[in-house]
Amino acid sequence: MRPVAIIGIGKTAFGAFPDRDLRSLAVEAVGHALTDANLPAASVEAFYLGNFAGPSFVGQNHLAPYIGTAAGFTGIPCTRFEDACASSGSAFFHAWQSVAAGVYDIVVAAGVEKMTSQSTPRVTEILAGAGDMSGEGRAGATFPALFAMIARRHMHQYGTTREHLAAVAVKNHSNGAKNPLAHMRKVVTLDQALAGKPIAEPLTVYDCSLISDGAAAVVIVPAYRAPRYTSRSVRVCSVAQTSDYVALDSKKDITCFPAVQSAGQKAYQAAAVSPKEIQLAELHDCFTIAEIVASEDLGFVPKGQGGPWAAAGCSALNGSLPINTSGGLKSKGHPVGATGVGQICDVVMQLRGDAGERQVARHQVGLAQNLGGSGATCVVTILKAA
């Protein structure tokens, strides 16, 4: 396998954009990434697009060529990847494989979702389709409900508290308030987070990520070619994608995600990096409990200690391992199909030293973790500053 580098990143703002359609968001992100890479669209050899539910949210199928042609790609393979909220993590994994294997030299991986044109109950129902609709979905399980049940069990087994969950929300909102592309640039206090409207007990509205529109894109090439295009490339050390049961009730212990644990182990091993060497991470905080569980599954903190660790400030901007410096899905927003590649863009910004007010002091090695459903797909990527 050949070493691979990211030579361009591009994101739209995440938010509610009633006057923007799905295609224009994706085309904007791809355009920013190509400009950043100093490359024309005509040089791209393949297009890998992550999207969860375009057909349900906006009634459009066949999305990859629909977007690819509008972005200026002609005649190349354009393919959509769907793995729930890990759709663009999956697109990035397959794009990386194709370059690493020597199939292509210039590839674009992107993700997009347009969610805000639907009502909240309808969005809830579409998202529930990422679970097992023959069992848990039929019983009335929403994604907040599934993660609420994970939180309840984590509280029961490890003593995690509502205050621990709220601390994650407070931290991520504090970071997101400093991110010009974040959906909800608003600081929240611990008291506000604790007093939020209940969504699925014990989770309140402050424990849940946002329904957002947005897109993100990256351009990747073999590492040896990167200096031809830019002096600001970032090395892809490893990408690992894993899977597990879709139904939460198929798992023996719901306080951990085997797919996250194994994706982490594979990514650490392939990159020859240990969890202790990670200096910043974007973790998939679709709900506050998910960030806590991911910090345990990825070996940043012993099992059960994720809550106290976050509440002690260890994962804050100035902590020992800053997590979700972008604001995370909680504050930056969660246009589900765009999230995986969006996280990679956010890590690249930190590694390049381009994160402005959110810039962390140590920024040589970063990790992105993208989760699909209640742990059925996970993609972990480890990146290093060139």
Added chain:
Amino acid sequence: MPAPDSSDATVYTETIVHSPPEQYAADAPYQLAIVDTDDGARLTVRILGKEPHERAHIGDRLSFVEERDGVSYYRKSALPSPAEEFSETPRPLV
């Protein structure tokens, strides 16, 4: 789809859903749980009842009520009946 299972069960984890999907809007708020049945299955089920004393917690025992449209409905076991509650009220010594 899990096979219908009519045995009693123990709560593994639970939540009360306040923000339902469109199709279950009329049911909210409702209690959802993952349970371990006495037959050894783990299922996602509904727990009936809206009163505080009907709410089930982790470890609580549940009685099977019915299976409807592929969903199992349970009720918290051994709820004190109104008569029992009355009988437990301390009586004045006269």
